Structures are given as structure tokens and as C-alpha cells.
Amino acid sequence: MNETDNERYESKTYKTTPGKNGIICRPVIVDIRKTHFGREPQKRPSASRDIDLLKKTFNKLPWFHPEPYIINDENSVNEHDPLYSTDNLKKELKNIASNEDITKHAEMFVCVVLAFGESGYFYLPNDPINDQIRSNKPPKFSVNDLLWFFKGLFCPNLILKPKVFLIQTCNPFLVKKNKAFFSGEEEEEPSRIQRTPIEADILVYQSIVSGGYTDRMKPETKRGLGEYIDHIGNTDGQSACQFVYALYKEVTALTDKEGEFELNDLILNVNRSLEDFIKKEHYKSDERDKPWKQGPPEVPVCIDQLTKKLVLKTRQSNPGI
Template identity: 25%
Template sequence: MKQFSVNCLFCLHCCLMNIPAELFMTHEFLPLQLLYGIAEDLTSEDVRSVKFLLQKQLPKNKLQENASMLQVFLEMERNGIIKEDNLTMLKDMLQRFRVDIKKKIDAYEGKKRENYSREEVCHPVSVSVYPEEKGAEGEAAKLHGKIYKMKNNPHGYCLILNNHIFKNPCYNREGTLQDGEAVKRVFKWLQFETVEYMDLEGKEIRDTVKEYSKKDHRYMDCFVCFIFSHGEKDKIKGVDDECVNIDDLVSYFTGTNCPSLAGKPKVFIIQACQGSGHHPSVAVESDSSGHLEVDASPLTSIPDKADILIGMATVEDYKCYRSPKTGSVYIQSLCEKMELLCPLRTDLTAILTEVNNEVARRDLKGFKQMPKITSTLLKRLIFEVPQ
């Protein structure tokens, strides 16, 4: 009988389970022997337990009864839950009901570290990654890979401007309270001083943002601002229907207007439409349910300054969606991804890209939503998770 390698066994099993080749080919860098062994060791009850624990991280259609453990592993890898060099989430789950398998992973990681140590002794690597260069290209090379300092406690303010009840009750934004709670939960966990202002008029939005730009941020690492409201192109609406230009709000935090945040990251996340158009849906799997509403709102552009990131719920000229019961598709996805990926030291731009991917895949009552990232960050922004 022909002998198969571990990789061949894994691929053979994938073929037998009708897993598309393009999915299992992505596993060429993962610890195949370990994952295959775990899948073989888990009982049917164990597999159900894993699927239950992954309900918030993976789409429901990927956790159906007929999905094998190998298929679940593939989906976990695609969503960044497991990686070659980080199996923490998998270990945490198995610790609850299969400590014996969790210990196998510990042993595997210990052996891998041992092998790496031996390789470093035999093949030392030069520490001079970027040669000294002059000019713009040299400066860019030196900045590449650097991380913004996140050492203070609190790291900074997380300001939430959340418009729920409008003067005209027809414009009330049901579900936005759930967005506010999700953001407060995540950023308090990340050691930010989190403040939420509800139902602000246009002038109050402007005055509140300006007030925070005048604060002393010398002992802060960062500033984060979430804005949830209706609006028009380039503008946010107050509950009194008065519009505020987004560019004006961001400009309060330039190096000139807010010198104590110069060189530090400023993040603005805006849940709002940028027009009245609908993205047509293509043939993709549905991943949403329930009644959805839209927020009529703005397009934004940032000043030509560094260290600013803006995450928009949708691209120009299109609507974005919010459930009155569970909150907005974009903000809820962002909070879930931050809880999952911040412990893995994933930078914010990469997290927002994951959010883009997840939101874009959803079928929203026949339409689609495509978020947008605009960034002039010069370094990677990694939120430190308290130990």
C-alpha cells in the first residue's frame, strides 16, 4: 500500500470531505500534522463544543452540523483565529473540555521554539535590516515596521458621539445604543478613558470635538473618536438637523491645533452613509438576518497631515446598514474583530481590513456594503491588551 506524507494525508482528507482545493492549499504554512491529529482525536461532542464557542467569530453557515473539524480549522485560519505562530485561541477553547489535547499543542510549541533556537545558533541573522540612507526613501525605510508607543494608562481618550433620538422622531436611530455599548466595552478593556455623549445638536458636536482637541494629551498615547449619526455628503447631522463638516472636526487635531498629540495616532471611526445609492448584490452567501435600517450620511477627506486614520462604514455615494436590535453591521464587526485580534497584536489597519472583508461578504437584504479606510499613519498602531 502506498505511504502518504502528513501533508498528503491532510490534502487527501480535504478531498474526501469535498473541501475546495483553494481553501486547503492555504494551509501549506500551518502545522498540518498537529491540526490533523487534533481533528482525529476530537469526538463528535467535542466538535459541537468547538462550534458553539466559535459562534461569535465565524459565520453560522460555516458551523453547520455537517462541517468537519478540518473544515472549521480552515475557516479559523482564513479569519486569523489560528496561525502558524499563534494557536492561543485554539488552546483556550480546548482547555475547557480537552486538557490532554491542549497539552499536546503546548508540547508542539515548545519543540518548535527549541528548533528555532538551534537554527539561530547555526545560522545567525544580521540585525541590520535597513541600511542608513539619506532622503525620503531612507526615512521611509527606517519608519517601516515601527510601532506607535502605547505605554501610558490610560492610553488616551475614546470619545463617542452617539446620536439616537432626533428632534424629528422619524429620524431616530434604533440600534445605535448597542454600538455605543460595544465600543465602550472594547476600549475600556484596552485601557482608554472612554466617554460617550448622546444626542448632540450640530453646534454641540463641533464644540465637544474642539474641547477634546484642547485637552492636555502629553501623557496620552493616542486619541480615538467614534461618530454615529445621520448626515449628508461631507457632513454629520446633529439631532437638530444642523450639519457639521467632517473635515473641520478632523482638522482640530492637526499638529498645529493640537500640539500635545503631534506625532501620535488620531483615529476617527464614522458609522454613516455617504450617499443614497445601494451596492448591488452579487452571488455570495447570506450572512445576515433581521430588519435593517440605513444612516444617510457623509463622505470625508482628511487634512494633508500625518498620523490620522479614518474608518468609514461605507465608500462614497452609498448607504450603510444598521439593525435596530443588534446595532450596525460595521461597528459590531469592528468590535468583535478587535476583541479577537488585539490579543494577537494585530495592528489596527489590518483589523479594519478584516472588517472590510467580513462586511463586504454579507448579504444585506439583497444589497452589499463596502467600508473604507483612509490613513496617513506612519507606523503600525497596535493596542496593548492588559495582562
């Protein structure tokens, strides 16, 4: 064990001063904006605004790389694209794990996934090729497979460093109840939350608060809800999904107030914000006050085995461990 590794091992908190390349982290973002179920594409309207707010969130933290490493689905119809298939994405994740600027020369690893899916997995784009359906159901990529490439056995550059995964999976079939729903047929049993296998120094924070809850709101409803909803939007007039907006809002509040904050405090604040959004029923539909067929959204789930405190600085002039 070298001197730096020994320092990481003995410390009660994770090292959060810049590495060799002057940063503590270059975040990785998997941005999947559309997924085909048969011929029909489902699109995440909040996608561009989500990326915009994530960049602003990371830019508020000293020594975070100003440009995240982004995997997007712009060319996912190309058979060599990382999001063309699960095998391609695994190859891309393997390359990222061996990218020294993202792993060896950084002091922590952050990965964000924005896609359709459920707890425990997300969907790949599954674009039709030459009007031919590749599959009626898009391929699933499990969160466990995502984590595997950054565990100590496969990625020794990240041993003793915190690895944080922020997973936002939207429901592609978020619909309102109608008369057919009351036909007397039994409702499908909701899928059970899958437990994500983890190891020490990995934290998984997953939200299934679908962006559809806020996307379907009328503009005047968003304005009326003020700071609860990302009502300002981007040039396309779209709002961010509620999870990304809560993350941005709470990081902003913490960086404006203190010289540093602990990751657990951020998670608690985000969950309080989303719990308030849910309890006060701000997610309610505007369309004739119909309830959502899927019921109310759920507060994000956090699973971790971090062995130390993760304290993030908010002032570049205040270095330290």
C-alpha cells in the first residue's frame, strides 16, 4: 500500500481534494431520451433540461470536471454505438473504468443514469432499423451489471474511493385512469422492488419519480406551485424531472450556506423535498383531475455501504481532506 492509499485507508472521511489532473471527479451520465416498444417510441420530454440542471449542479462543486462524460442515444441506431445493445454498453463501461482521468486520477466516481425503466434496471433505446422492429420489448440493462464494472475486482483504480450512482428511471407507460380501468378486471400486481447487490464504497440512489408527473401539468399549474416545480424550463419550454430538480435545488441551498456538506445530508434533503411534493399531491393530473393509474410516486431509495463520511467542499479556497 503506497502513502496515498494508506492515507485513504486511515482517514475517517473520503479524500476530496483534487487528484493529479486537478479534479476530484468527472461525472459520467447515461442519457437515454427515447425507447421504442415495438414501433412506438416513448420520449422523455425533460431530457434536455435534466442535462442542463445536472451540469449546473456539478459546476457548483469545486474540482468537479466542468464537462461530464456523456453517453447519449443520438446515434443508437448505429450498430457500433454504446447504446445499440447491452453488449455494446458493457464495452463502453469497461472503457470508462480503464479511463485514468475518470478513475485513477480522480478521488471519487459519480455515474448518473436517466432513462425509462423500473427499480433495478433501465431500458436501452431499441431503435427500429430500416422500419424493421428489432424487438417488441427493448433490452433491459440491470443496475447490478452497471455497478460491476466499477467494483474493486474489475476497476482497481477506484479501490478505497467512493462510487456514487444516481439512477432516475421513468415509467414509459404512465397513464391516467379511465372507465375501462373500472371494468372489474383485477389490477396487475405492482412489480416488487429488486434489491441491488452492492459492495463497500458503493452508494446507489434510485428514483422512480417519473418525469411524466410534472410533464403533463399545465403551465399555469407549474407557475402556481412556485419553487416546488421546475417551472422556468429551458428553451424548449420543458421542465426537469422532479428528482433532478430536487437534487439541483438542494445542492444549491447547501453550497450557498456552508463551506462543506456531507452526502447523507444532501440525500435527506432531496428525500424531504420529494416527500413534500408527494404528500401535498403536487403530482396530481390536470386532465379532469383524473388520478394516475400507477398511483402516487415513491420517495427515492438509497442503498449504500460507504465505509466513511463523504464530505464535499463548496469553496475552492478551502482545501482539505
